[in-house]
Structure formats: structure tokens, C-alpha cells
Amino acid sequence: MTYGKFAYLYDELMKDVPYVKWVELVKVHVSKYHPNGKGLLDLACGTGELSVKFAEEGFDVTGVDLSEDMLMVAQAKAANKGINVQFYQQNMAELEGLGQFDVIGIFCDSLNYLQSEQDVKNTFSRVYKHLDDQGLFIFDVHSIHKMMQIFMNQTFALSDEEISYIWHSYQGEHPNSVEHDLSFFVLDHGSGQYERYDELHFQRTFPIDTYVNWLKDTGFEVLEVTADFEAVSPKTQSERIFFTCRKL
Structure with missing residues (x-):
């Protein structure tokens, strides 16, 4: 990552x-x-x-x-x-x-x-x-509560003029782990259009x-x-x- x-x-x-x-x-x-x-x-x-x-x-x-x-x-x-x-x-x-x-x-x-x-x-x-x-x-x-009850299988979103994102969290490979699938939409002031960036983040707790x-x-x-x-x-x-x- x-x-x-x-x-x-x-x-x-x-x-x-x-x-x-x-x-x-x-x-x-x-x-x-x-x-x-x-x-x-x-x-x-x-x-x-x-x-x-x-x-x-x-x-x-x-x-x-x-x-x-x-x-x-x-x-x-x-x-x-x-x-x-x-x-x-x-x-x-x-x-x-x-x-x-x-x-x-x-x-x-x-x-x-x-x-x-x-x-x-x-x-x-x-x-x-x-x-x-x-x-x-x-x-x-x-x-563990936050990982499994707050993040797990949830979608978070932000809609802003400069930056927006969609953030999906789902079960990771290991116990008490989560993968965060992130898509960002960032305003390019030169073109006036939004550029998309995707990242995958992993978290695990014990x-x-x-x-x-x-x-x-x-x-x-x-x-x-x-x-x-x-x-x-x-x-x-x-x-x-x-x-x-x-x-x-």
C-alpha cells in the first residue's frame, strides 16, 4: 500500500x-x-x-x-x-x-x-x-469495535467543491482487518474538470x-x-x- x-x-x-x-x-x-x-x-x-x-x-x-x-x-x-x-x-x-x-x-x-x-x-x-x-x-x-462495527461494510462519502470522495470499507483477509477502497475526485482549476484517483488501504488490529x-x-x-x-x-x-x- x-x-x-x-x-x-x-x-x-x-x-x-x-x-x-x-x-x-x-x-x-x-x-x-x-x-x-x-x-x-x-x-x-x-x-x-x-x-x-x-x-x-x-x-x-x-x-x-x-x-x-x-x-x-x-x-x-x-x-x-x-x-x-x-x-x-x-x-x-x-x-x-x-x-x-x-x-x-x-x-x-x-x-x-x-x-x-x-x-x-x-x-x-x-x-x-x-x-x-x-x-x-x-x-x-x-x-476491534471500530473495525468490525463502524468500518465494516460501510460506505462514507464527502461532496465538496474542491475534493470529493467515496470510501468503501469491507472485510479484509485477516481477522479484525478492513480494506478501504477509496476514490477521490479532485477539481483541476485549469480545465474546470475533476480528476479521479483510486487507492486501496489496509488496516488490521488486535x-x-x-x-x-x-x-x-x-x-x-x-x-x-x-x-x-x-x-x-x-x-x-x-x-x-x-x-x-x-x-x-
């Missing part, structure tokens, strides 16, 4: 995403658990929206993404704001050579794009190796206990498991699950 044209539409389509809530969550946990410094690795950073916001909050940020197109958008965004963020193209399941960090995050359910159990385990292992002792690993995933066991097997201390940006335990209807872990 690649992002292609979607990388250049992403910020417009995601303009209502509450990025500030991720920033505040990280700040709260840094204040609470006191890692040694403010070096932050933003894995699957996408167009760099969170990377830039973290840098504006005083973190020393490095961003990593698999998509070259996403990184081009991210680099331009940081440069336009005069913000120093280093960006690298890597697969988070094969992360290497970036040094040590005080905080590593995988935000906006990006971990759900990994297609196998082994990829998730490899990512946890690579994160562990890139964290300083007492460093924090913070990530969020879609709940039970909370499975993530916790994999984290502990990697060597992490699991500090908190919460839901939906609140300091509360996940419930049956929770949609987004947050994990806060520490390297011992």
Missing part, C-alpha cells in the same frame, strides 16, 4: 482531525513519567502535521515515514514554518540507525497499517532499541491483551491503557485505544 496522490490531499481531507489532542496527551505523559529529555521520534509521521506541532512545543523531533510523497509534503511544511525537523524514509518494522530517543510515538492509528503480527512485533522491538532507558513509547490503534503481551515480551513496562483521549480504561464501545509504555 502506498499513498501516492493521497499524500497531497491528506491535509485537506484530515483538516478536522484533533491533532492537538495527541500533542496534549504526549505532554501530559512526559510530565507524568519524566523521560530523560525531549528527543521525540514520530513514526509514520505522514505529512508532518504532528511532527511540526511537537517541534513547536519544544521537542527535538525526527520524523519517519514509508511514503516518499508524504515526506515531501512534510519537509515543505516544516521549511515553510521555519521549523527544524529531520525526516527519513524507512519502514517502522525495519527501523535502524537513527540513534536514541526519549519519546517514540506512532499516532493516528498508523500501527494498524502493518499487515502481519510479525510486523507489529518487529516494530515494537525496533522502537525498544531506539529508546533511551526510561524512555516512553506511546501509540494508538483502532479498537485485542488489547495481545498488544500488552507483545509489549511485555519485548521488554516494555505497560504504564497505561486508555481510550478515546480520556484517562479512562477502554470499554466495549471505545473506538481508539492508547498505550503508554516505558523502557526499563
Whole structure:
């Protein structure tokens, strides 16, 4: 799965995403658990929206993404704001050579794009190796409820003057997985006509206990498991699950 044209539409389509809530969550946990410094690795950073916001909050940020197109958008965004963020193209399941960090995050359910159990385990292992002792690993995933009850066999649509889309979600190959079939219609101001772009995105999640066991097997201390940006335990209807872990 690649992002292609979607990388250049992403910020417009995601303009209502509450990025500030991720920033505040990280700040709260840094204040609470006191890692040694403010070096932050933003894995699957996408167009760099969170990377830039973290840098504006005083973190020393490095961003990593698999998509070259996403990184081009991210680099331009940081440069336009005069913000120093280093960006690298890597697969988070094969992360290497970036040094040590005080905080590593995988935000906006990006971990759900990994297609196998082994990829998730490899990512946890690579994160562990890139964290300083007492460093924090913070990530969020879609709940099984969201995958199977909200996404599954649903169609979502947006009709706007500049960008419209039709988004079909259906059962993926694996348990608790969804494939998102996306068609975008983007206005070409030169011709006055709409261009169509199609992409297929895959997401997969796992039970909370499975993530916790994999984290502990990697060597992490699991500090908190919460839901939906609140300091509360996940419930049956929770949609987004947050994990806060520490390297011992």
C-alpha cells in the first residue's frame, strides 16, 4: 500500500482531525513519567502535521515515514514554518540507525497499517532499541469495535467543491482487518474538470491483551491503557485505544 496522490490531499481531507489532542496527551505523559529529555521520534509521521506541532512545543523531533510523497509534503511544511525537523524514509518494522530517543510515538492509528503480527512485533522491538532507558513509547490503534462495527461494510462519502470522495470499507483477509477502497475526485482549476484517483488501504488490529503481551515480551513496562483521549480504561464501545509504555 502506498499513498501516492493521497499524500497531497491528506491535509485537506484530515483538516478536522484533533491533532492537538495527541500533542496534549504526549505532554501530559512526559510530565507524568519524566523521560530523560525531549528527543521525540514520530513514526509514520505522514505529512508532518504532528511532527511540526511537537517541534513547536519544544521537542527535538525526527520524523519517519514509508511514503516518499508524504515526506515531501512534510519537509515543505516544516521549511515553510521555519521549523527544524529531520525526516527519513524507512519502514517502522525495519527501523535502524537513527540513534536514541526519549519519546517514540506512532499516532493516528498508523500501527494498524502493518499487515502481519510479525510486523507489529518487529516494530515494537525496533522502537525498544531506539529508546533511551526510561524512555516512553506511546501509540494508538483502532479498537476491534471500530473495525468490525463502524468500518465494516460501510460506505462514507464527502461532496465538496474542491475534493470529493467515496470510501468503501469491507472485510479484509485477516481477522479484525478492513480494506478501504477509496476514490477521490479532485477539481483541476485549469480545465474546470475533476480528476479521479483510486487507492486501496489496509488496516488490521488486535485485542488489547495481545498488544500488552507483545509489549511485555519485548521488554516494555505497560504504564497505561486508555481510550478515546480520556484517562479512562477502554470499554466495549471505545473506538481508539492508547498505550503508554516505558523502557526499563
